Amino acid sequence: MLSKLMKYELKATGRVFLPLYLALLVFALINRFMLGVSASHQWQTPAVISMAVYIFIMAGIFVMTLIMTIQRFYKNLLSEEGYLMFTLPVKSWQHIVCKMLISMFWLVFSFFVAMLSIILIAFKAGDWQHIMRELTQFFGTLWGYLGTSIYLYSLEAVIGIFLILASAILILYASIAVGHLFNQHRILASFAAFIGLNTLTQIISMAIGFAIGHGNVWNIPPGNFLTMHTELHLFIAFILLESALITAAYFAITNTILKKRLNLE
Structure with a gap:
């Protein structure tokens, strides 16, 4: 269905x-x-x-x-x-x-x-060949740094983009659903809910970040940054997990309201 x-x-x-x-x-x-x-x-x-x-x-x-x-x-x-x-x-x-x-x-x-x-x-004519040549050179250099890890980085990037889009859409849905719980001024309530959810999300993300201490990753010396693949993948996995949990929370809020608190009056 x-x-x-x-x-x-x-x-x-x-x-x-x-x-x-x-x-x-x-x-x-x-x-x-x-x-x-x-x-x-x-x-x-x-x-x-x-x-x-x-x-x-x-x-x-x-x-x-x-x-x-x-x-x-x-x-x-x-x-x-x-x-x-x-x-x-x-x-x-x-x-x-x-x-x-x-x-x-x-x-x-x-x-x-x-x-x-x-x-x-x-x-213009000839631009495509020039761009393809530059891209080939760029990806060749990138492959030299990352090797087969480039596939995992690519997968992580795709997952990250999916979560960013899903989170951006679901926070809108959750805000509208929360605003719809009110009998009056629902648009204003939805706008307030959006601000509240966004602020709460930022506070929780910062709190988790400081608690885990993942900000130390940015202190990796530039010369060593691309050689620490394991640490980077763990850091990215943490960010993706955090984003997935936040996205799931938006989804749960919306689903709960539609399922149990729906008010179409």
């Missing part, structure tokens, strides 16, 4: 994002053309307007991603639509996971579309 929920959510949100992506890429191509002819005085004003529209669409995509993350969760689960959604044979945690994964998908996809649009504007 989770896959069906995700399919529906993807279609519903895709109606908003796909036209924005298309508009961004179209204006990227227009700006690519404008850069070639903007030396002529008569094309300078259209070129400025076209670039302004491109930047506006670029910013709008990421703003819309944030808006859709909040709006889809609130409207589907905590407004009148919630009566219908919670009559489905789906558990509350599945609703949360569905919303979270689709929001993460659009965040990542928006990033790649934005990069593609920049490439369409800025890259």
